[in-house]
Amino acid sequence: MADMIQVTYRDALKEAMREAMKRDENVVIMGEEVGVWGGTYAVTRGLYDEFGGRRVIDTPIAEMGIIGVATGAAMGGMKPIAEIMTINFALVAMDQIINNTAKIHSMFGGTMRAPVVIRTAAGWGQLAATHSQSFEAWFAHVPGLIVVMPSTPYDAKGLLTTAMYSQNPVVFIEHSRLYGEKGQVPQGEFRVPFGVADVKRDGKDLTIVTYSRMVHVALNAANELAKENINVEIVDLRSLRPIDWETVYNSIRKTHRALVLTEDWMTYGISAEVAARIGYETFDYLDAPVERLTQLEVPLPYASNLEKLSFPDEAKVMQQVKAMLA
């Protein structure tokens, strides 16, 4: 493997895009403020200067237009990255994503392809009810899409590179609170395959199944718990569709306890599917019911104290883990 360097999640993503653009003239980036501004989260900063406005394309504020045009361009042989500024705005483009991008291949009997990479950001930060949502389950519900949600700079770059080579539509969900996160990433091109989870921490007492920012919350909690001689294993799903079930099940067969930790709502959320499958597939190995820790079932309020209360944090994770081991 190439030399490792320390980079941010943001720069890891940018590097994956830069490498793809250098390699393939058919790659373009289109979205709101991706060009002159450099991206609202600065992920595309510098790419406009390097590749020009022909390839880094500022669009009107028109999400269904952006996804539709990117999908049509992909059908025409291009490899567009369509950036939806935040996942909240993807709601406006839902018809295009679900009825066109996800279905072009199957609906026309495999005669067409629409390999668009839809990059978007989950996250929150006193942005109130409409700008703080976790909609990954909406996309992961749909056959025809690949949905990934990386937690580290390494996974971000490796998964985005895989997405850039894919012939399928990929919904690539970043997290606004992870952009500054630093980590070791190989220099040059490398891939993290879809549908392969990663054990981010080995442990024997309990498995936390999670992804994206909650991986870090879980790791912090696990480090604290280790001081009390509780050893938690952390499985980072990385891909939500497809999900690497074997890695999840194998971990639980070892630890006999499972906590599913997510930032989306509980009811009908990612944790519902994961908990149901664990319960069915590893029933005989479980020493306790599968537990879930998720965002509370409220539209997110603005007030900082209320917002903080809405999400799982290290203290809540530790409390839950201890309760399950008691």
Added chain:
Amino acid sequence: MTTAVAKKVSVATSPSLEISRETALHWLEQMMLIRRFEEAAEYAYTQKKVGGFLHLYIGEESIAVGAVAAMHPDDDIFTHYRDHGWVLARGVDPKPAMAELYGKATGLVKGKGGSMHFASVKHHMWGGYAIVGGHIPLAAGMAFSHQYLKRDRIAFCVMGEGATNIGMFHEALNMAALWKLPVVFLIENNMFGMGTAVDRASAVANIYEKASAYRMPATRIDGNDIELVYTTIQEYVNRARSGEGPQMVEAMTYRFKGHSMGDPQRYRTKEEVENRRPDDPLNRWEKKLIERGWADDALIKETFTRVDKQVAEAVQFAEDSPFPDPSELYTDILVEE
């Protein structure tokens, strides 16, 4: 009847108005083929051989036949779900088309799309789309790829007048105009969005006027006049191809059948439909050819006989074809990689 919003277009002086007898008869045969195909599809539906929705193109055939004749074979067509006529006008074999209606493995898209999703990529026919207006940005995107890759192709986007009231229409038109994309938007105004008359749904009765909001050249024509369709579309396609940006044509027509099968048609009277019969584009073209001395009753009968045989063969092919294998349920969802 022709009016240009941003630019004057002189259809009458177009030199390409001169069409040969051979072309005229070819158009006649294509219109007849679509008419008979639709009638056979309707019959098969009543026999429960065809399921789901079935949107018939009867009464609008001149638009697809005239427009397809006016573009290059590698120009890329996207349509609404009333798509059978467009696919047949593009020269797609009626056999796999009928088999698709039957949901058979030999269908155009392996029985996975049905009536609303006819497509044939090798004919640059990118499909019928069933969410009203959903395909408009796709066509703009295809045009974007042509511009970016410097191809000498345009995208041709067909929609009903009802689609011009939905947001996707406006987002796509804005982006197409902003980036001067090589795309032609054709509005088939058949007077009703399902059962709601145009003036009950659109604040702007002249649909083509909506193009002026995006400084897009546009015109309205009699869509049942196949020669006018041909010459107008040719002019607008040429302008899109030569880098003048997106164009719009509104073709006025009338749907003789219900919106889909099982439409009680409470929104119009039988008299209204009968009053429109003299305007049937197929009858008009037959009459015109007879007037010009290019056809007579015998020739018309002979052409119908040929077309009837072709449609009967298509039905037989569909009947004889196997249903998709159960294993097909899990194919084509993702590209295997």
